[in-house]
Amino acid sequence: xxxxxxxxxxxxxxxxxxxxxxxxxxxxxxxxxxxxxxxxxxxxxxxxxxxxxxxxxxxxxxxxxxxxxxxxxxxxxxxxxxxxxxxxxxxxxxxxxxxxxxxxxxxxxxxxxxxxxxxxxxxx
Numbered sequence: 001x002x003x004x005x006x007x008x009x010x011x012x013x014x015x016x017x018x019x020x021x022x023x024x025x026x027x028x029x030x031x032x033x034x035x036x037x038x039x040x041x042x043x044x045x046x047x048x049x050x051x052x053x054x055x056x057x058x059x060x061x062x063x064x065x066x067x068x069x070x071x072x073x074x075x076x077x078x079x080x081x082x083x084x085x086x087x088x089x090x091x092x093x094x095x096x097x098x099x100x101x102x103x104x105x106x107x108x109x110x111x112x113x114x115x116x117x118x119x120x121x122x123x124x
Contacts, residue, residue: 103109
């Protein structure tokens with residue numbers, strides 16, 4: 001092989017290598033452009049999700065506050081019911097004591113059965 005052929009062969013290889021590099025570079029730039037677009041759209045989605053998370057955290061705090069307020073209100077209502085029940089029980093016992101006292105004062109210690117009513121109505 002002569003020097004001239006050797007130079008032509010070297011030039012062809014360099015040209016071929018340069019062409020391969022340019023093709024690789026174009027593919028790399030296209031892939032990089034696609035990745036940049038995808039990254040941008042994913043960043044927008046991340047911002048949207050972070051906004052939703054913030055809104056849900058606020059809603060969660062509002063609901064927890066409401067739950068605590070309602071639990072406190074429920075306990076207050078239960079305490080009122082227990083107090084009312086105790087007062088009702090006490091009033092019932094006092095009423096029964098008064099009824100018993102009245103019956104005793106009228107001599108009605110024992111409840112009148114049906115036979116006693118018959119005797120009273122026949123004799124009277």
